[in-house]
Amino acid sequence: MSSTRIRPALVVLGTAALLTTSVAVPQASGAGRTSTAPTALTWYDATAETIAAAGASAQVTNSRTWAVSWLAAARATRTVPAGVQRGAYQDAALAAAVHRALVKLAPSRTEQLDAKFKETLDAIPDGAAEDRGVAAGERQADLVVASREGDGLDPASVNAPYPVPPAAPGVWQPTPPAHAPATQYGNRLAKPFLLKSQSQFRLGPPPALDSRRYAADLAEVRTYGAADSTARTAHQTETATFWLGSSLTLYTEPLRVALTRTNQGIAGQARLVALFHVALVDTQIATSDSKYAYERWRPVTAIRTGTIDPDQDWTPLHTTPAHPDYPSGHNTYSGAAEAVLSALVGPRTAPFDLTSPTAPGVTRTYTTWKQLSNENVDARVFSGIHTRSADKAGITLGTDVARYVLRNAGPLLAAR
Known part of the structure; x- marks a missing residue:
């Protein structure tokens, strides 16, 4: 497309909060490998x-x-x-x-x-x-x-030992096949960039074990997230595999695309990358806070040992990560990324292609940042490693943290 679309965006100005303005965004084609800066x-x-x-x-x-x-x-x-x-x-x-x-x-x-x-x-x-x-x-x-020295974000501090709680309905336990110790517990003790506390945006509790929402969540994962699922389509399996890897890796190219399409000049480009990752650090801290506040068990544990039609042989499509279910970290990342990109570049963009190291040979095309979030929500269910409630809660948490970062970034951006 060669036309220019006018749409509202949020731009950081002065030392105040983010303000709404109107800017022109060039609608480039392809992956956007050119820039004025x-x-x-x-x-x-x-x-x-x-x-x-x-x-x-x-x-x-x-x-x-x-x-x-x-x-x-x-x-x-x-x-x-x-x-x-x-x-x-x-x-x-x-x-x-x-x-x-x-x-x-x-x-x-x-x-x-x-x-x-x-x-x-x-x-x-x-x-x-x-x-x-x-x-x-x-x-x-x-x-x-x-x-940032001593901020608790080094790998040893991030993966501080976590005492596994006694087994009980709904409570996280190490998951098969490795039954590995929990990871990322130390995130909730780390120093944020802008949050007032690690628990500032702690989510409300996950669905109760006797609720309809919980039963529906578990039934969906059982059906669509099983390794041998006959209900999951080939495209759904591809979605799960495409978004399986590190969110940082998977969002590096979308952020680069956004970087080429902002018209804010080199200072605006630097600000975009800085605020994206400041928001994502604080989001990951907030994610671990909610995860370890609620210690919700993973679907594989719930399906194998819970009271709803237990199946000791049920196995998810992909191996379950070693930390609690609620909320989904992939989706907190997606929610925050979507919020920052939509605010600073606009919610829509010219088509761009994306590949994934976990799905060789697959290329997907996107025109909005929200499409990435929507696929992440589905992907973790189709992988059998998260409930949909945990995924949606993740989007909410990431969005809330990112919006807070954008509103309060002025002093952080000021030169010392």
């Missing part, structure tokens, strides 16, 4: 490559690396000093901020990051704009990295 894309890809090559074992730790690096970039590019060339200053500031933060957080990639940084600086005219931009970027990186 190529430096942002260069360092977006460098960040993704760094995470892929030297990332941590915990998803939230990698989200933290994204958030720290790009928050520094957003601060450094937000204001341009008088008397220097704006584009050169912002290019240098963004590159310096992301480079400096990534070298500190992923030192094994220093050689590759240094080479990329040199390439960026070689393309910027020498002079005051470049020098002052580099200084600003490095200063903000140092400040943000220092502010």
Whole structure:
């Protein structure tokens, strides 16, 4: 499409909350591999490559690396000093901020990051704009990295030991086949970027075990999520497999597409990536808070040992992750991602293609961010690893956290 569509969007302005305005969004075709601010894309890809090559074992730790690096970039590019060339200053500031933060957080990639940084600086005219931009970027990186020291988002802290509660109806227990210890318990003890507390958006309780909602949830998972299900269609199985992997990995390309389609310039691009990952870190903290507050058992445990037509041989399509059911972490991630992208880029976009490492050879096409959320809700049911109530609650939680982050981001984005 070559036309330009006008639609409302939310843009972070000053140190106040997000305000509603009207902006023009170019409707590019394909995956959007061009931009008026190529430096942002260069360092977006460098960040993704760094995470892929030297990332941590915990998803939230990698989200933290994204958030720290790009928050520094957003601060450094937000204001341009008088008397220097704006584009050169912002290019240098963004590159310096992301480079400096990534070298500190992923030192094994220093050689590759240094080479990329040199390439960026070689393309910027020498002079005051470049020098002052580099200084600003490095200063903000140092400040943000220092502010997050000891935040409890390292893998060891994230996966702090969790004492398994005594077995009882509805209570989480280690799941087959590995019966592995619970993971991500420590998330609920970590320091958020913006939430006032980890429990600020704690969900209400899951459906009662004697409720119609619970019975319907369990019947749906039993029917459509079984490994040997005859009700699940080939397309539904594909959906489950497509969205099986890490949400961070699966949303890296949609965020990149959005990055190419914002018309807010390099400062807006840095802000988009920063707020996306700040929201996602806080969402993952809030997710674990609700998960371990309610300790709801997984469908495989409920179906095998519960009172509703127990079946000791029932097996889900995909292996159940080692943490409680409610809410679904994939869907808290989706809800937050959808909220941020819809606010800062708009809810609709030109078609873009997406592939998945867990579904080789499959390509899906999307025109709204909500489509990604809808598929995630279905996918976890079809995988047999979440109830629909846990999925929908996840969307709600992620949306609530992201909207709070967007409303209160002004002071966080201000340069120090």
